[in-house]
Amino acid sequence: MTGLFTPDAFSETGGGPLYVQLHRRIAEAIASGELKPGDSLPPERELAAMTGLSRVTVRKGVEALVASGQLVQKRGSGTFVAPRVERLEQALSLLTSFTEDMRRRGMQVESRWLSRAVMPPAPEEVMALGLGANDQVARLERVRSSDGVPLAIERASLPASILPDPERVETSLYAVLASRGHRPVRAVQRISAANLAEKDAMLLGVLAGVAGLRIERVSYLPSGQVVEFTRSLYRGDAYDFAVELKLAPEAERTAE
Template identity: 55%
Template sequence: MTASLFKAGSLSEADDGPLYLRLQSMIRSGIADGRLRPNDALPAERDLATNLGVSRVTVRKALRGLVDEGVLRQRHGSGTFVSRSADRIEQPLSRLTSFTEDMRSSGRVPGTRWLDRSTDRPSAEEATILGLPTGARVTRLSRLRLVDGDPVAIEAAVVPASAIPDPLRVDASLYDALAAAGMHPVRAVQRLAAISLGAAEAALLGVMPGAAAVAIERIAYLPDGSVIEFTRSHYRGDACDFVAELSLASQADGFEAAGPTMEG
């Protein structure tokens, strides 16, 4: 089907306007009428440029714009694909639950590829955030998060080694391990920011360097107010939607945004 969509001369039949916008319109139309389906691979940039009689710069500009919009996704070394827009992972920001629990409750298959499980001395920043005494150690848990076999996030969590002295005790869920130790967090503060992925992170997530991502920094607390978890994460921008439910509180309380949902 992709061959018929990108046949020679087809771009000249599109609406007037800059060539890259006409190519974007053609791709959107192909998705709308079913000629391009989720996960379909587009021809290589060189082949598109040759077939359509345009420059590779035009093709690259068109594809990059659609990638930024989430219509397409690019995998480093593999090519450009139609996004699984209907399958985007929706993450509510109103519950403090585990990534594993969230994925299973939505009918997904969560997975983990461990990058690091170790104990170490904390950095000055980590010691301050976790409120650790001099000489204390931390357990580091870095992993690639998978959903239905696809990489969606890189998470690097740090917890006091006194809570989890053996990193191998953590399997799929950090919060399950904390709960087993009697230290399940009851609330968390989470900050989100838009970033572009560096080469190393992009390679792990299977996207092109510079791809859009959401950086998340989370600090989780125990009932007594002490910090039990400090996590930094990078989520693929083309894979996840973060949803917060807001309610109108009394004037005395003001507006209150829902709390964070995902664990490290």
């Protein structure tokens, strides 16, 4: 690693600003595998001494890499190369749960529960689920991870009549619903861009303000009853959503 930070690697006359040169050298070392996920960088004072750069220049170069998600800083521990996140593609034409989707890929699924409880509904839950004045909701909030990497925050609301005991859900919500005969068969899903707030970013292990995907899903039983209202936040650096498009029947006839 010391070869990355020798003073003769940086030029005042070419290669752009010095903090950009430092940024580039570290980024290239990460991309080539010279710096591996989990490797620690020398402390700022030591890095400045090794490179001959000022601490302000070092700080600026490192902060740019933290902002891009290539480095992570842990208070009291130092600066580390961020874990490598495999980018996942999910088809929007299939109604699957997070657990089903990850297991289909052969990946390990973990949940960190934030809350599981039956409580009075919020106004938006009353509207989305079509609840009455005295109805309650089962509310589930958790961080969904795969192979140890947090990917999404999932906040699901269901009529308490459908799920009276939310503590029963340990891994797959849809598996529990299926065992009760309440597996949804269709859903309307909306996706929008979002900048992650500090609390959510911390749960996902990324910087506050980075790009994410906000997904709102309303799912239905065969009878047409709404069974699930879920709002999720996905890491923007880890997920792509894909949908297959087909020519409309009217256009097919026109083309003939």
